[in-house]
Amino acid sequence: MKLLTVLLLVALPLYCSAGSGCQQLENIVAKTLDPDISVDDFKNYLKEYIDNERSSEAVGEFKQCFLKQSDETLKNFGEMMQIIYDSPWCKPF
Template sequence: MKLLSVLVLVALPLYCFAGSGCLLLEQVVSKTIDPQVSISECQNFLEDFAQTPEKQQALADLKQRFLNQSDETLKIFGDMMQIMYSSKYCAAY
């Protein structure tokens, strides 16, 4: 039992640091798939990266495509991103 407790305590920090390695990427994905975040909020969050009207429109189109999806589809997409973040290919980052 003590060994199990030690293993859980050792694994906990590794679990807490799991992710893409890029907080900005995780925030962008999170805001994009969150149906509570409006198109304008998403555009404001990414205004440093989309400064032209064409890029702003592309962001609006992308966000609208996610808004058109069901909650189940958005949840599955979020789960898929977490699986990708924790894959062996992202482990180096």
Template sequence: MKLVMVLMLAVLPLCCYAGSGCSLLENVIEKTIDPTVSKEEYRDYIQAFTQSKTEENVVDEFKQCFLQQSNETLANFEQMMQTIYNSVFCKIF
């Protein structure tokens, strides 16, 4: 499960770098950590990036990981993501 999360977090920045726009990345991250967004809504939102039933299942498991976290953990995760994207190293790209 941790590997799935690492892979998803590694792929999303590449989509941003490839020219699809960082606003897309920010929106996906927002929906990922938002506890009011259900797995079905999340799957529908990123449907363009899933091509098979297996990938949809992975997306469901990924979202479920965040649904099981406390609000404090989600807030800390959001703060970590902001720190990463505001860092000097991220601005190089």
């Protein structure tokens, strides 16, 4: 599961740098970090990217990992993602 989490975190910035813009990435990260968003709500938000039961379970476990974190950890992760957003490689080509 840790490997899947790392792969998802790596894939999000790559999706951003593929020319799609960073707004979708920022929205997904915000919903990932929001402790008021349930696993089911998170899955519903990402339903266009979930094509089978295994993907649905992985997304649910991914969100659950963040629900278990402290507020400080979530804040620090959000700050790290902001640094990534502001980096030159996360700008549209």
